Amino acid sequence: QVQLVESGGGLVQPGDSLRLSCAASGRAFSTYAFGWFRQAPGKEREFVGSIGSSGLIAYYADSVKGRFTISRDNAKNTMYLQMNSLKTDDTAVYFCGRVRTPYTISKLEGDYTYWGQGTQVTVSS
Secondary structure, eight states: OOOEEEEOOEEEOTTOOEEEEEEEOSSOGGGSOEEEEEEOTTSOOEEEEEEOTTSSOEEEOTTTTTTEEEEEETTTTEEEEEEOSOOGGGOEEEEEEEESSTTOOOSOGGGEEEEOOOEEEEEOO
């Protein structure tokens, strides 16, 4: 069984930075791609970014490209989301997820099997 636990959310001002973490339990962490999604109030969950199993490949939503960076530490079974230049539109619950198929990176929510409980990020002045 795989469990994902996000942490690092909080209340920040526009222009600030935050780093989210996603700690994974279970085996074979390094063989799976992981991703970040977010859900704002009244909106559907949307793709933020994903990272391949080796960490060499990452995809980002256009809305966060250049501001957010995904990384992973396979030795620690942890994925990160560094968020810089935060905007009020970034306010949402952020979820990390693990894909179903090994060595397959994806932007599609349906390709993810395991999810964390989410961490709230609020950007407000």
